[in-house]
Amino acid sequence: MDIRMAGVTKVFDQDIVALEDVHLSVDSGEFLYLVGTTGSGKTTLLRILSREYIATRGQVTVGDRNLRKIGRSELPFYRREVGVVFQDFKLLSDLSALENVSFALEAMGLPPRIVQNRANEVIDQVGLWRRRFLKPPQLSGGEQQRVAIARAMASSPSVFLADEPTGNLDIRTSEEIMKLLLSINAAGTTVLVATHDRNMVDAYRQRLVELHNGRIRRDERRGRYLLDDEL
Amino acid sequence: MTSFRYALRDTFRLLFRHWGLSLLTLVTAASVLYILGFTGLFSLNLRQMISRVEGGLVVQVFMKKGQNADPVVALVKTMPTVTSAAAVSPEQALEKLRAKLGNQARAVTLLGENPLPWSVEVQVGRAEQIAPLVRDLIAVPEVEEVLYSGKLVERLTTISRAATTASGTILVLAAIISTLVIFNTIRIAIYSRREEIEVMLLVGATRTYISLPFVIQGTLLGAGGALLAIAGIWGTYASIMNAVRTSLPFLDIIVDRRTLLQFFLLLFATGATLGWVCSWLAVSRFISRASRAK
Numbered sequence A: 001m002d003i004r005m006a007g008v009t010k011v012f013d014q015d016i017v018a019l020e021d022v023h024l025s026v027d028s029g030e031f032l033y034l035v036g037t038t039g040s041g042k043t044t045l046l047r048i049l050s051r052e053y054i055a056t057r058g059q060v061t062v063g064d065r066n067l068r069k070i071g072r073s074e075l076p077f078y079r080r081e082v083g084v085v086f087q088d089f090k091l092l093s094d095l096s097a098l099e100n101v102s103f104a105l106e107a108m109g110l111p112p113r114i115v116q117n118r119a120n121e122v123i124d125q126v127g128l129w130r131r132r133f134l135k136p137p138q139l140s141g142g143e144q145q146r147v148a149i150a151r152a153m154a155s156s157p158s159v160f161l162a163d164e165p166t167g168n169l170d171i172r173t174s175e176e177i178m179k180l181l182l183s184i185n186a187a188g189t190t191v192l193v194a195t196h197d198r199n200m201v202d203a204y205r206q207r208l209v210e211l212h213n214g215r216i217r218r219d220e221r222r223g224r225y226l227l228d229d230e231l
Numbered sequence B: 001m002t003s004f005r006y007a008l009r010d011t012f013r014l015l016f017r018h019w020g021l022s023l024l025t026l027v028t029a030a031s032v033l034y035i036l037g038f039t040g041l042f043s044l045n046l047r048q049m050i051s052r053v054e055g056g057l058v059v060q061v062f063m064k065k066g067q068n069a070d071p072v073v074a075l076v077k078t079m080p081t082v083t084s085a086a087a088v089s090p091e092q093a094l095e096k097l098r099a100k101l102g103n104q105a106r107a108v109t110l111l112g113e114n115p116l117p118w119s120v121e122v123q124v125g126r127a128e129q130i131a132p133l134v135r136d137l138i139a140v141p142e143v144e145e146v147l148y149s150g151k152l153v154e155r156l157t158t159i160s161r162a163a164t165t166a167s168g169t170i171l172v173l174a175a176i177i178s179t180l181v182i183f184n185t186i187r188i189a190i191y192s193r194r195e196e197i198e199v200m201l202l203v204g205a206t207r208t209y210i211s212l213p214f215v216i217q218g219t220l221l222g223a224g225g226a227l228l229a230i231a232g233i234w235g236t237y238a239s240i241m242n243a244v245r246t247s248l249p250f251l252d253i254i255v256d257r258r259t260l261l262q263f264f265l266l267l268f269a270t271g272a273t274l275g276w277v278c279s280w281l282a283v284s285r286f287i288s289r290a291s292r293a294k
Ligand SMILES: Nc1ncnc2c1ncn2[C@@H]1O[C@H](COP(=O)(O)OP(=O)(O)OP(=O)(O)O)[C@@H](O)[C@H]1O
Pocket: A012, A013, A016, A017, A018, A036, A037, A038, A039, A040, A041, A042, A043, A044, A045, B294
């Protein structure tokens, strides 16, 4: 699905402007890095797309849905089409890695056999087959990250949003995760990755959008992480 | 269908994985329903005692000389408030008088013929129904006199009204408090699962899917609490019945098994319904809050 944002502004309480007049157009099947200093509005932008937040002003459409007009009963079905890897994972700590994935599939009302097959499949794809029965507290940070990715990709979403998926990970693990995200994108999914990871951005060059104080400062087809003043 | 199977499984997960909170809810529901049940049983007994006394009140209607009781019997038969009416012939009245006065009754018969009139003994269910009844009876031309204990009726009417109001108020209060306590306990239980609910919302679970396990759990715990409360009330009430029978035999408390059984069934239904409604309200409120876009 494609994403269109026009004149999007997000103002929080106490007049904190997190996004200001953002125009962003992402075609179906594109891969896009969202970079910018801390507090520049990356998470806010992703949360507007996952409909955790509603834009204060401006239009947001994903596929043929106007996000402002999604009703209470339609929201769950929209969320199934948008896979999200949260900055803080949001895994349930008393469920195993496999259960964290199957739990999300069950919530969509899929029958047990399909749930089992699909959960096994994605857990295997993210390389956690041998650790599938461990619970999040028993997994390393990178492994938890991969459980979160597995859960987000399980429903075969059309849009995939990842918030700092390689934060605090070593280069090798980061590379594995980047390859995973690229393979999700190769299957036709639109992927947005908010990141501070300059190694990854520079190693796997993709379209890059830089936010600065809530505004888009750069939008390059195969951008480098380096900021203007560093060049 | 599939979702319902998941819901049942999740219900048992909720019940047993978090057995501490389940137990808390169960014990709270049981205690609260125990108090509510006892309040109800007390009101029921009060009502019964008062209505026994009220039903025992007799209005005596004396006919004019030479008139039999038929006009009054015919009239009271049409009155819905009248529970019983018995005509007393002069002969029967004389018999009664003799039995009461013994030898002195001879004086009455010295006159030769029986001087006593026909009369009717009328009873109603409630004390407050006596005043209008008396008004209607006096208006009957064949009636000479209507006798009843006015002061007693007045007092009973007041007591009966006060008792109804008081026990009704206490019952309503107990019901409100029970609902609030159960509601808040369930809310705490739901709040402790907030992480899970939030994640479910984020991955696209429907509201029904999320709330069903909580609602089933709430209903089960409400029903379970009611069963415990009934067991407790039965134990306490049985010993009260025993004590009353031996030391206060004149106290007319409810011992009828059918009435008690009906009462307990009602309490059980109340417990299950409270659990159901409270958990449904609590979980929908929580979901609405959690899913509101900022
Ligand atoms: N729920 C909220 N309420 C109030 N202010 C918020 C909220 N969420 C974000 N903000 C503010 O909006 C601004 C942008 O935050 P955001 O989380 O989008 O930044 P970010 O680019 O993701 O930063 P980071 O790289 O540190 O994750 C910040 O100033 C933040 O304080």
